Amino acid sequence: MFKMSSKNQNINLKLLNEKGIKLSIKREDEIHPFISGNKYRKLKYNLTKAKEQHCHTLLSFGGAYSNHISALSYAGKKHGFKTIGIIRGEELGQDFAHLLQTNPTLRFAHENGMQFKFVSREMYRKKEKSDFLQDLKFEFGDFYLIPEGGTNALAVKGCQEILTSDDTEFDYICVSVGTGGTISGLINSASERQTILGFPSLKGAFLQEIIEEKTNKSENWKLMHSYHFGGYAKINEILISFINDFYQQTTIPLDPIYTGKMMFGIMDLIKKNFFERNSSILAIHTGGLQGIEGMNQRLIRKKLPLILDEKL
Numbered sequence: 001m002f003k004m005s006s007k008n009q010n011i012n013l014k015l016l017n018e019k020g021i022k023l024s025i026k027r028e029d030e031i032h033p034f035i036s037g038n039k040y041r042k043l044k045y046n047l048t049k050a051k052e053q054h055c056h057t058l059l060s061f062g063g064a065y066s067n068h069i070s071a072l073s074y075a076g077k078k079h080g081f082k083t084i085g086i087i088r089g090e091e092l093g094q095d096f097a098h099l100l101q102t103n104p105t106l107r108f109a110h111e112n113g114m115q116f117k118f119v120s121r122e123m124y125r126k127k128e129k130s131d132f133l134q135d136l137k138f139e140f141g142d143f144y145l146i147p148e149g150g151t152n153a154l155a156v157k158g159c160q161e162i163l164t165s166d167d168t169e170f171d172y173i174c175v176s177v178g179t180g181g182t183i184s185g186l187i188n189s190a191s192e193r194q195t196i197l198g199f200p201s202l203k204g205a206f207l208q209e210i211i212e213e214k215t216n217k218s219e220n221w222k223l224m225h226s227y228h229f230g231g232y233a234k235i236n237e238i239l240i241s242f243i244n245d246f247y248q249q250t251t252i253p254l255d256p257i258y259t260g261k262m263m264f265g266i267m268d269l270i271k272k273n274f275f276e277r278n279s280s281i282l283a284i285h286t287g288g289l290q291g292i293e294g295m296n297q298r299l300i301r302k303k304l305p306l307i308l309d310e311k312l
């Protein structure tokens, strides 16, 4: 179940030839149809630990379209755990039938047996506080806690397995950043001469410090803060058309929250000659494609163009 490896796919685009850059994408999005990309890596050692502790329930946190919540619900079902999702947005719980109709992420999690508790944004902010967790234990009984986005020390350990010995040839490793767990694993496992570039998908000034705490190197990585498109889950027509063009040219789908922003950033940096000629770049496709459907429903409401994927 947990044997995982993904292939590196070489990208052919005119810009890359012009600038003398080699770009490959590590297709972590393909390691599992439902527990895709980095979320699989992050859950691996946590599920083993929960089993060792004879814990039968996994509890975690996320937004209404969370890739982590989606992955956790399926992994929990597969491995015989009960799952509980604490979801940001009290109002979501008011009409549950309507919610399941309109939100494909939570519908999928519900179908996998996940139980939800919807909390206000104010309450959600207290999710790491011990009295809130105590209340949750009172309500749900004993559980194995997985933090928001799945990030903890065991998640970083799992993400250290993304890079393999075949990947040492690359000069740069690029990855999208949310809570910082995935990039921390890459930083720890990259070879000395490699540079890791992180592309935060949110305004994340706090990320530098968080990543420093989780890693054992300080020299070989850098966060590129100019590609969040206004904040977490914020997107615009420029990003949508970039994602669609990239899909048409490479047949590789990108998600709008994470990998789309990263790839936009990589291409922009290539255009601006950030990378020396003859550099080789490995971009990690961390998955997240389950989020496209939910994003498209919001785009329809906003009368914006849709993101193309295999289903359209």
Ligand SMILES: *Cc1c(COP(=O)(O)O)cnc(C)c1O
Pocket: 037, 038, 039, 067, 068, 149, 151, 176, 177, 178, 179, 180, 181, 182, 183, 255, 258, 259, 286, 287, 288, 289
């Ligand atoms: C969760 C997620 C990320 C961010 O990973 P972190 O470890 O939280 O930084 C990146 N890409 C995708 C597709 C994700 O789902």
